[in-house]
Amino acid sequence: MIVREPNREYNLDITDESCGVIANASALARSLPFFVYCAGQIGAKKECYTKTWYLDGVLLLVTTRGQGSFSFQGKTCVLNAGDAVFIDCTQYHEYHTLGDFWENYYIRFDGSAARTYLDYINKGGWRTVPCSNIETTRKWIGEIINLCITPGDHAPLEISLALSRILTDLAINADKGAAGPDLSVPVMHAKEFIDRHYTNQITLDEIARASLLSPYHLSRIFKMQTGLAPHAYLLRQRIDKAKRLLLTTQMSIQDISEQVGFSNVNIFIRSFKNAMGMTPTAFRSKNFY
Numbered sequence: 001m002i003v004r005e006p007n008r009e010y011n012l013d014i015t016d017e018s019c020g021v022i023a024n025a026s027a028l029a030r031s032l033p034f035f036v037y038c039a040g041q042i043g044a045k046k047e048c049y050t051k052t053w054y055l056d057g058v059l060l061l062v063t064t065r066g067q068g069s070f071s072f073q074g075k076t077c078v079l080n081a082g083d084a085v086f087i088d089c090t091q092y093h094e095y096h097t098l099g100d101f102w103e104n105y106y107i108r109f110d111g112s113a114a115r116t117y118l119d120y121i122n123k124g125g126w127r128t129v130p131c132s133n134i135e136t137t138r139k140w141i142g143e144i145i146n147l148c149i150t151p152g153d154h155a156p157l158e159i160s161l162a163l164s165r166i167l168t169d170l171a172i173n174a175d176k177g178a179a180g181p182d183l184s185v186p187v188m189h190a191k192e193f194i195d196r197h198y199t200n201q202i203t204l205d206e207i208a209r210a211s212l213l214s215p216y217h218l219s220r221i222f223k224m225q226t227g228l229a230p231h232a233y234l235l236r237q238r239i240d241k242a243k244r245l246l247l248t249t250q251m252s253i254q255d256i257s258e259q260v261g262f263s264n265v266n267i268f269i270r271s272f273k274n275a276m277g278m279t280p281t282a283f284r285s286k287n288f289y
Helices: 027-031 114-121 134-149 155-175 185-197 204-211 215-226 230-248 253-259 265-276 280-285
Strands: 002-004 008-011 019-022 035-045 049-052 058-072 075-079 083-088 093-110
Touching: 019 134, 027 035, 027 155, 035 134, 035 155, 058 114, 058 134, 075 083, 075 093, 083 114, 083 155, 093 134, 114 155, 134 155, 185 204, 185 215, 185 230, 204 215, 204 230, 215 230, 230 253, 230 265, 230 280, 253 265, 253 280, 265 280
Parallel strands: none
Antiparallel strands: 002 008, 008 049, 019 035, 035 093, 049 093, 058 075, 058 083, 058 093
């Protein structure tokens, strides 16, 4: 059954044993390093797929059987048993079954430590990361699902602890170099300069000076290591910040445009539409959550 929602589209071609739960995060939960929006186990059959344009939080998806295909930031990876991906849900991503069957466990969550782990695990660009012990990871995620279904007084604490264990395991495996190189120092400096100054009218020459490379050399290695040219990365940062302001504030489109570094509101609207397939006003009116 194909379901179309404002912010995503999916085909629920799944087994009867599949399960999922939407968590109701308390004030205590939201004050902890991690809290869950939803979690589940999916037995995805041949026609199962998901396309997501925007959701709050981050997504951890772990393959336990079969194969799946996962696309994010212009790159597609094949996921085998034991592979995990960890991505920012506020950016477009899609995934589907390869072959006849794909079992995966997923958790969409947030919290004060979520993006620290996200940046650490994905330094150098997002990638697949192997779980050190798939049965242990499956057990931890299963515990999180059960705690969301029947929460006790200490459930938020136990959920945060379980997520910390899972992510720490992945971070250690990512550090072993299982999936790709880290950013070089010049690219890291350029990326940090953009992250700090995206609200200003910065140029490629300024970014290059921060990296101590020529604009040409920086552009070449920046794209090689991150998958994006410096200007494309700057634009993505501005669009991502704009999406958050559209959803969490009542600021005008003009004010948001200026806040995230666009010199002209018409350029902002055109850039946003090219990236998201709709205008900022339409994006806000869809009321994505």
